[in-house]
Amino acid sequence: MKQPSIRRPLQEIIAHVSETCKDCGLCRQECDFLEKYGTPKEIADCYDPKKKEGQVMPFECSLCRLCDDVCPFGINPSQMLLEIRRESVERDAGSFPEHTVLLDYERRGMSKRFTW
Ligand code: SF4
Numbered sequence: 001m002k003q004p005s006i007r008r009p010l011q012e013i014i015a016h017v018s019e020t021c022k023d024c025g026l027c028r029q030e031c032d033f034l035e036k037y038g039t040p041k042e043i044a045d046c047y048d049p050k051k052k053e054g055q056v057m058p059f060e061c062s063l064c065r066l067c068d069d070v071c072p073f074g075i076n077p078s079q080m081l082l083e084i085r086r087e088s089v090e091r092d093a094g095s096f097p098e099h100t101v102l103l104d105y106e107r108r109g110m111s112k113r114f115t116w
């Protein structure tokens, strides 16, 4: 089956990061995630929603926004990574067996019995 194209907010932020990130590496020096996956521009340029690695990768980012704070050009890589996560969830690649216990805990906590 043909995969749908990526959602517009993700298209826009990927294009923005790709065009404006100078690849200076400042944010990368501060972040193990970027150290592993490359600068925001490199991530934007090689992102492929159909590849499994691309779908799982954004969940390793803690969305701490340190990269946004250190970027001298006002780029927000964390926003791009959040949108990539959303894309992964839409493509059904955002469920991990490791989260089962936590999700179950959350479901019980929100149940009628415990919120009465
Ligand atoms: S938001 Fe993600 S990419 Fe940015 S500094 Fe934090 S962990 Fe790294």
Ligand code: SF4
Binding pocket: 020, 021, 022, 023, 024, 025, 026, 027, 028, 039, 040, 041, 067, 070, 071, 072, 073, 075, 077
């Ligand atoms: S600090 Fe800004 S310009 Fe430099 S690599 Fe990171 S996002 Fe790109």
